[in-house]
Amino acid sequence: MIKAGVIGSTGYAGQQLVWFLNNHPDVKINFLSSHSYSGVSFSKIYGNYSKSIESICVDIKEAESKLSEIDILFIALPHGKSFNLVKKALNLGVKVIDLGADFRLKDPDIYKQWYALDHQAINLLPKSIYGLPELNRKIIKESNLIANPGCYPTASILALTPLLKSNIIDPFSIIIDAKSGVSGAGRSLNTSILYGECNESIKAYSVSSHRHTPEIEQVLSQINSENISLLFTPHLVPMNRGILTTCYGNLVKDISQEELYKIYSSFYKDESFVRVIEEIPETKWVKGSNFCDIAIRVDERTKKVIIVSAIDNLIKGAAGQAVQNMNIMFNLDENKGLDLLSMFP
Amino acid sequence: MIKAGVIGSTGYAGQQLVWFLNNHPDVKINFLSSHSYSGVSFSKIYGNYSKSIESICVDIKEAESKLSEIDILFIALPHGKSFNLVKKALNLGVKVIDLGADFRLKDPDIYKQWYALDHQAINLLPKSIYGLPELNRKIIKESNLIANPGCYPTASILALTPLLKSNIIDPFSIIIDAKSGVSGAGRSLNTSILYGECNESIKAYSVSSHRHTPEIEQVLSQINSENISLLFTPHLVPMNRGILTTCYGNLVKDISQEELYKIYSSFYKDESFVRVIEEIPETKWVKGSNFCDIAIRVDERTKKVIIVSAIDNLIKGAAGQAVQNMNIMFNLDENKGLDLLSMFP
Amino acid sequence: MIKAGVIGSTGYAGQQLVWFLNNHPDVKINFLSSHSYSGVSFSKIYGNYSKSIESICVDIKEAESKLSEIDILFIALPHGKSFNLVKKALNLGVKVIDLGADFRLKDPDIYKQWYALDHQAINLLPKSIYGLPELNRKIIKESNLIANPGCYPTASILALTPLLKSNIIDPFSIIIDAKSGVSGAGRSLNTSILYGECNESIKAYSVSSHRHTPEIEQVLSQINSENISLLFTPHLVPMNRGILTTCYGNLVKDISQEELYKIYSSFYKDESFVRVIEEIPETKWVKGSNFCDIAIRVDERTKKVIIVSAIDNLIKGAAGQAVQNMNIMFNLDENKGLDLLSMFP
């Protein structure tokens, strides 16, 4: 059994991770840590775990004292909070999967520019691996420190990678118009995520300034061999879960929709969790699952291509992908504990 | 492996059943039958099954020709449609679980009164077992024909049974005020379940005339040893899933809330799927699971007791309970394939 | 022009009141006061007022300094906060409509019992009028201090008054099962009203302990001539607005549904804002309007009557009723500025 600890277990992403770890046949949860709810039973915070996970959340200090008892540490904290924890865990030989943003960007200057914070573990950056299995499976297996991708970047990168690998679009024409359910904003107290404020409305936010922009650019630039600048616009949609990205690019060669489908199907043919489908994705078909659905349309009138992808932001966009990475790191079947279809409606 | 056939697989309850059968380690689906979508791939109708259940839905005729190949037949049809199918299946030695209403009421006159239809398999009524495992586990095990309970009756009966067993309330004072998500109304084309008609509104419906009334009365009357008439009022709530019942009764003896909790906890102490909890239930904590959560409040000012119960109408209220019944009938662990917690949010 | 001031203008009820005052042909808003947003433009807080109400919210001190400039003061504060304000305003000859709870209960002991607070303006209680125009129109006209009814009490009392006036039900059998949209919980930061916590779920809350219980009892007891204890259970429904009450009572005489309809239609025949209708009410038909819709069902099997009523909790349940009271106090047409139908969907 893999012994796991979870820091930040009572946020939405952390709690989703607990769900999957609890459901995983090869994992035993050692501790659940929470800043806001230390000393409280996990099932008092989230009633779905009633009679099932009655253990008491520990504070960060107690969590640190238990690091030597575990094999893997999951961290689901706001950015800037994981530096010391990661160092301590790695020093003790504990593998780390960080669901936060601190180890995703390779360049500490870009980190500082977008997160307004000095990076405090620069020497670890070369060792951290961007945990998108579809791109980095081999190096994830060898790594002790995984930077679990952001939700928007997961959906965006999976949508765009085959296009960029094939040099089919102008890399400077990329626009990603993304739409997310409200759980993506977390569970912190904030007027903007009150029921009455979100329900029955849609808005764009962080236009041209969202922190996932450099993360997407970094990964796509590696694929493209040239640095890419792109435009990323997130929107808030009145639903609990799900991200839909609608990605646009200018075609630089004549290519049919059918040919593009072949490229995508071939690129993802061995992937358990990417489904290249004919119908335009809807978030409802992936909600509650680790899948990423992708469809392709070519607009011959404007010589543009449209790629639409859908994920569950808390699963393939966070906790599910973290478990997928753990499975890889521990040589388990990659889809162990993750083989659930979306439950509809 | 248990070989299963599903009639009515493309309604919401049927589809939910397919989800659980597909997820069950001991079941192999032999055929999926659909009136509206015969000849269509299941995953074209419900995109969550993309790349997973690509089999083609058969029509009822083809389904009947395959009855001899299966061990169990699940029927999820509107009332009045299952009579012949049940006869044929039983004659071939196939066990039957009917998720519809045709075999729940023991008295064909009451059936006719509420469903405006002559019962067409009266001789089977004595053999059919009301498939609520918490009450009828032993006889379910011996039966070949299970009448799977209605969604409202499941939540209502589980809420009220310990009270009636203990002769604590006036059985003629019972009022059940129930609230259901929209999936309970099925997937048939009907203006009243269009998005714009349901969203942002709540209504009562079928006031004093809902067909689940006699079903609840029948089961509670058996417990009470005297025939009970009660008032049942369903409401439609703008959410996909979930039933909350708020049940009221007049206390006939002085009893504290604590004592009532002891009675309930004791009554359900060996049940996997009933959770007697302190907090008032919320449907979100059971959504996606087979649990029924129950809490108790005594109002000393009015000498009334309030029992609140919550289930997922498509799971404990339909497909999950059907699988639970199947597990019992086939001597499997009762919670096999059903041991999922609600995924939140 | 009536010069009006609003204290607590940036909560949901306060803001709804501003909407109606702004829309009223005979009212000029003198000041908007806010604890949380003093110094901020009203339209920065609520974007619907962009280019329309750009005035800056004042703090309570500035509001008090302007009392002498106004004809009427509306107060939309949490309970316990309005005592001094009301005294000051009345002393200056300013009429007051308090949308909060502080002047609704006539008995300061009951106030203390349910609100856990000593009443601090006991001498004003005899002068305050419960502002339900359908019952108290005449004395509202003469009053300077209106206790604007609670949302649940408005819907409940309008539903039950004709029954009690006619001595048709056992007054001790009354159960009110009420369902409210989330705006009823206000706009304060509270995890329980985050989008992810309310959406896709229904719950009961404050079972047998909600503070609107004694308010309903007080008014119905006056009608009944004997003190009534009743059971009131509120529920939280995933929608922005609307209250539906399902009220139950035991009939003490043989009476048909048709006769009851005659009693209700007659009782409310001169009312602009109460609609006695055949169809069971749905909150969507009153949302955005000052109407209360009421329907009646008799269940002959159990000798019970069910009254269903629907209001918009922020309008007939708060701001609309406040404006209706103002119209009465200032001898205006009672429906002035309130004659809007619900906009659907």
Add this chain to the structure above:
Amino acid sequence: MIKAGVIGSTGYAGQQLVWFLNNHPDVKINFLSSHSYSGVSFSKIYGNYSKSIESICVDIKEAESKLSEIDILFIALPHGKSFNLVKKALNLGVKVIDLGADFRLKDPDIYKQWYALDHQAINLLPKSIYGLPELNRKIIKESNLIANPGCYPTASILALTPLLKSNIIDPFSIIIDAKSGVSGAGRSLNTSILYGECNESIKAYSVSSHRHTPEIEQVLSQINSENISLLFTPHLVPMNRGILTTCYGNLVKDISQEELYKIYSSFYKDESFVRVIEEIPETKWVKGSNFCDIAIRVDERTKKVIIVSAIDNLIKGAAGQAVQNMNIMFNLDENKGLDLLSMFP
């Protein structure tokens, strides 16, 4: 008083129009016509009109017989259904506002190409005026036949017109990513707009093939003096009302966000219903009103401009704009009967 008739009064747009006409001080509704509900009282179909609009819907034949009694005919029918009606009405000297698509596209070949239908009133096309008051106020005043704009085109054209007038963007770089509430899909029975199918999900649809594309292109091409091809992608969002468009274009000159704001503010300075605002628009601030909110962002990294606009699809995107056009045609104040702010939440 203006005597008005409404054809197609029981669809969502038609019904919204009835709401505004009923609310308009200078309009008297002469007849309401409905294909699906002829012979039924309007308030039986839409309960918000209970006790208010009890008149019986007439069929098309009776409606035609009443054409001579009215001053203006509003038509809210699916495309292809209004040709004869328009001819008859115009021949009788009745002004016509067609909320459908039949008279929007000037080129019958383009109409045929996108609507798969031969245009059957080609001679009327030169006389029909595209009823976007902000662009065509003067010729609307002189016209007898108004083609009321589509919902998406209204939001898109208002967002993009000042940019194109100023030659600031590459007209061939335009991408419009639009999001609509479900009422935009109408009230016809269709599985895809059932509650369970729309709730808790977002999807793109009609990607690169939506019929509003040529309508937007036609109007923007007139502004641009060169024919524009653009990419338009609509999405379905789980909310009743509202359209948000996120419009992208490549800047062809160095220009700051501030300068763009000046251009927009100047362009719309005399408009009652267009609000150029600092904050990114949210549909909740315009829902229930005739406003179009617009904000501008410049992304200096990619040299792109993002314009976000929000409208209520049933009001500024349909019925409100129709009334605005009527006001212009009859020399009334343009905002008469339309001066309502959005009611929140």
